[in-house]
Amino acid sequence: MLHAAAKNQVQSIGERMIPNVSVNNQDGKQFHLYDDLVKGKIVMINFMYAQCEGVCPTMTSTLVRVQKALGKRVGSDIFMYSITLKPMEDDSKALRHYVQMHGVGPGWQFLRASQKDTDKLRKSLGFVDSQPEIEADVTQHTGMVRIGNDAIDRWNACPAILPVARLVSAVLSMDPANDTKRV
Amino acid sequence: MIDPKISKRSFLRLTAQGAAILATAQIARPNSDPVSPKVTPWVQPLPIPPVAQPTTGPLSPAFDGTTNDGQACQHVSEYPPQKFYEINVGLGTHQFHPALPANQPCFSYSQPGLNKAGIGLPGPTFKAKYGQPIAVRFRNNFPATIRGNGINQTAIHLHNMHSASESDGYPLDYVTAGHYRDHHYSMVTAGQTLSGFRDSREVLNTLWYHDHRIDFTAANVYQGLFGFFLAFDDYDNDDETFADPTGKALNLPSGKYDIPMAFSDPQFDSSGALYWDPMNTDGHVGDSFAVNGKAYPYLNVERRKYRFRILDLGPSRYYELFCNIATATDKPGKDVPFKVISVDGNLRGSPIDLSSLHMTPGNRFDVVMDFSQFATGTVLYIENRAEQMNGRGPTGHILSPGSGRMLKIIVGQDPATPDVSRVPEVLRPQYPALTQADLDAAVKRSFELSRNNGVWTINGEIMDPDKPAFTTTGGQPELWTLIGKGGWHHPMHTHFEEGIVVSRDGGPPLPEERDQHKDVIDVAPGEVVRVYYRGFRDFKGRYVMHCHNNVHEDHAMMFRFDVV
Numbered sequence: 001m002l003h004a005a006a007k008n009q010v011q012s013i014g015e016r017m018i019p020n021v022s023v024n025n026q027d028g029k030q031f032h033l034y035d036d037l038v039k040g041k042i043v044m045i046n047f048m049y050a051q052c053e054g055v056c057p058t059m060t061s062t063l064v065r066v067q068k069a070l071g072k073r074v075g076s077d078i079f080m081y082s083i084t085l086k087p088m089e090d091d092s093k094a095l096r097h098y099v100q101m102h103g104v105g106p107g108w109q110f111l112r113a114s115q116k117d118t119d120k121l122r123k124s125l126g127f128v129d130s131q132p133e134i135e136a137d138v139t140q141h142t143g144m145v146r147i148g149n150d151a152i153d154r155w156n157a158c159p160a161i162l163p164v165a166r167l168v169s170a171v172l173s174m175d176p177a178n179d180t181k182r183v
Numbered sequence: 184m185i186d187p188k189i190s191k192r193s194f195l196r197l198t199a200q201g202a203a204i205l206a207t208a209q210i211a212r213p214n215s216d217p218v219s220p221k222v223t224p225w226v227q228p229l230p231i232p233p234v235a236q237p238t239t240g241p242l243s244p245a246f247d248g249t250t251n252d253g254q255a256c257q258h259v260s261e262y263p264p265q266k267f268y269e270i271n272v273g274l275g276t277h278q279f280h281p282a283l284p285a286n287q288p289c290f291s292y293s294q295p296g297l298n299k300a301g302i303g304l305p306g307p308t309f310k311a312k313y314g315q316p317i318a319v320r321f322r323n324n325f326p327a328t329i330r331g332n333g334i335n336q337t338a339i340h341l342h343n344m345h346s347a348s349e350s351d352g353y354p355l356d357y358v359t360a361g362h363y364r365d366h367h368y369s370m371v372t373a374g375q376t377l378s379g380f381r382d383s384r385e386v387l388n389t390l391w392y393h394d395h396r397i398d399f400t401a402a403n404v405y406q407g408l409f410g411f412f413l414a415f416d417d418y419d420n421d422d423e424t425f426a427d428p429t430g431k432a433l434n435l436p437s438g439k440y441d442i443p444m445a446f447s448d449p450q451f452d453s454s455g456a457l458y459w460d461p462m463n464t465d466g467h468v469g470d471s472f473a474v475n476g477k478a479y480p481y482l483n484v485e486r487r488k489y490r491f492r493i494l495d496l497g498p499s500r501y502y503e504l505f506c507n508i509a510t511a512t513d514k515p516g517k518d519v520p521f522k523v524i525s526v527d528g529n530l531r532g533s534p535i536d537l538s539s540l541h542m543t544p545g546n547r548f549d550v551v552m553d554f555s556q557f558a559t560g561t562v563l564y565i566e567n568r569a570e571q572m573n574g575r576g577p578t579g580h581i582l583s584p585g586s587g588r589m590l591k592i593i594v595g596q597d598p599a600t601p602d603v604s605r606v607p608e609v610l611r612p613q614y615p616a617l618t619q620a621d622l623d624a625a626v627k628r629s630f631e632l633s634r635n636n637g638v639w640t641i642n643g644e645i646m647d648p649d650k651p652a653f654t655t656t657g658g659q660p661e662l663w664t665l666i667g668k669g670g671w672h673h674p675m676h677t678h679f680e681e682g683i684v685v686s687r688d689g690g691p692p693l694p695e696e697r698d699q700h701k702d703v704i705d706v707a708p709g710e711v712v713r714v715y716y717r718g719f720r721d722f723k724g725r726y727v728m729h730c731h732n733n734v735h736e737d738h739a740m741m742f743r744f745d746v747v
Contacts, residue, residue, distance in 0.1 A: 158739065
């Protein structure tokens, strides 16, 4: 018990809650999600799939504008990840095409995991619904963006349809450098 | 699956007469969270928060009639502060129960010299009086960087106060670490700046202050940023012994017989540390109960009348509170009704007896309990019998007597001096009942509460702090239709002015809602609730309406409206 408690204290919320599953990006490069992509970083994580005709295109275009507003910080200390809900359908090529089509810049990676790990990731990041028929409908898991700073255990989630300035402010609120000033 | 017939509140009302009873003493909870360590109940007294003390002189630097971030305080020259307070907002330490770890980090409202006795929360209780404006300096004393849930930035909302926009804790008016913000509470009743007189029908009593920082309200309040704010006037005057020559004074139980109680449902991890799941966007449902920040406390009472000011602290828990007399073997016995004198901080025209208190996050009930009717040694429990599994709200099942015991009350001896407090049959003058002409003259708006793609929405929209959902002209009455879509309860809270429930699904409101000013109004799944507002009076500027399941609120289930 003592050991477990002590271990809990050193584990970050992200380490405890986000499965460290294997993922591939749009270029086929492999990562461990938590260790390589989240640990110690400010991150934005959302779920999508390339053929989504619902809110995904709007969401991606909003996030492209967020990426532009954050400028060079994306890829340097702020990292953006979109995880496909349909990894069987969205292979690397489809994701690369999606990246080009939407004008996604560097520092924002599109990721695919096994279907089983995708479901695990989705649930652990809070993209769930307690009503079974909504839970089973992938289109219902595409509206939010998980935002966090693993280094200080600060986590939040915002609707991806928020005004760009509000999303940018929510991301900057994750940065302790902004703790003493309004963002 | 949600059965709309079961989820409707009418079911809650029926169960007391013997509809489906789920006989379990366990609190229902989601399956992925940790389980709190078992603790022995009734081993620690209910703590009473200290009373906030005004400064002995002016603030330093002096209050300059602004909030200190460039916003002028409206009507400050007509209602200059007569007292000044300083509240530090920052880290504290707390212990929920003797068997749980001591000196746990918490968030805390504090004043120098107060909150020293291991009470990290709640914050000190304000006692203010109508006609005596105050200014409060909230200093953000958090360290420059903190680790963990919540955020070290704070906006303070005085829940249900008739506050000017700039002193209302607009969610983006937050103070960062190392800075302060001044709030001016003019202590006027709604309409007073227009009419020039204090309207007794608009006087408020049991309020509470809490954090409202955008995106982080739930986690900040859960970790300790809440306290009571009690307002008094010539009727409800904080002195049960006062022999009032004018006959106005109600002589309600006062002083140590007037006890604020914040009910909450903390969750602990296996080490006993307070647990919060920041990945949950649905609602927090903890497996433990606390009152004023202590798990399962007891309260020794004298054989006389008490006023309990009961607050549902949230962030997501609904209550159906019962008061049950335990048998000699500590088994559940007979229920006793609550004598309700005030709803959401509004004294009623006359008391009403309720067999149970149906509470949503943010709701308050003031009740008077007369313990002289019980023999010394009688034990009573305040029990929550609403079953709730998740952020959807109560399931509609009412648990059996003996379930959900939150507070143990032990009846002691007669008081040393006779109880002179009263519960008059006439409490406070009320407005006449609303007429069809009132409703016809109101501006109509409707708000559909829904969830799309995992996003909480109001009319399909989410909180845009830079754009009001609508503007209203000061004093214009409004009639809002709140429509609950999907399977969730949403306790809707309007800042600045109160609503009156006109109808629920075309039928009458709940008995305690009839002609009653309220600031948090529950909308059940599928329900259509019409709510009347007398108008947004006295002050102009930005305000918000939002779901007071604070987890929904933090995920943008809120809108801005402007009074122009």
